[in-house]
Amino acid sequence: MQLTILVTSDMHGYIQPTNYAEKGADLPFGTAKVATKMQELTAQADGPVIKIENGDFIQGSPLSYYAAKQKQDPAEITKVINHMGYDVGLLGNHEFNYGLPYLEKAIKSYQHPILAANVLGKDGQPYFGEPYVILEKEGVKIAILGVVTQYIPHWEQPATVKDLTFKSLVATAKEYVPKLRELADVVIVSYHGGFEKDLSTGEATEMLTGENE
Numbered sequence: 001m002q003l004t005i006l007v008t009s010d011m012h013g014y015i016q017p018t019n020y021a022e023k024g025a026d027l028p029f030g031t032a033k034v035a036t037k038m039q040e041l042t043a044q045a046d047g048p049v050i051k052i053e054n055g056d057f058i059q060g061s062p063l064s065y066y067a068a069k070q071k072q073d074p075a076e077i078t079k080v081i082n083h084m085g086y087d088v089g090l091l092g093n094h095e096f097n098y099g100l101p102y103l104e105k106a107i108k109s110y111q112h113p114i115l116a117a118n119v120l121g122k123d124g125q126p127y128f129g130e131p132y133v134i135l136e137k138e139g140v141k142i143a144i145l146g147v148v149t150q151y152i153p154h155w156e157q158p159a160t161v162k163d164l165t166f167k168s169l170v171a172t173a174k175e176y177v178p179k180l181r182e183l184a185d186v187v188i189v190s191y192h193g194g195f196e197k198d199l200s201t202g203e204a205t206e207m208l209t210g211e212n213e
């Protein structure tokens, strides 16, 4: 069986291919173009397709600012995501930018689960719901673990993150992956963040602050 994994990340509130400033723009990005591409790739796929939204969607464009500040309703933009058939979504670091109540409203507005295994509440459990999902496609069990950069408190208002603990995603993955390997045939770790070392040599490529792991 061939499994196709489609992942989107950092769409940052851009739906139409415009910067929302000029009329008639046709810029080479935006969720609408991504949706078309995903439809094409899904149609061409030989076997099941998994769609993961890897985070940083609700913030970043004039439109997402309007949804947050004027409408105070993330569904103004997240409803687009709900038309794209995602299996799961993740939180990006920018998902926290408009505060916790807005983020929680956004999470509720999605039709698929949102994963954040390394963002913990006071009880030490994942605060935003599920740490992982296990999907079954053509008889194959596929586990997806969702993790985000632990560096979020360095960028956010203290009030937004005051009751949350951001754990190292490597430590979190080490905790979950062996368990998921027992429960599923395929294990995917979906991570909103970067790498701090060259993946083949292990050589540090930046200061080791913990932002990227």
Ligand SMILES: [Zn+2]
Pocket: 010, 056, 092, 093, 094, 192
């Ligand atoms: Zn990000």
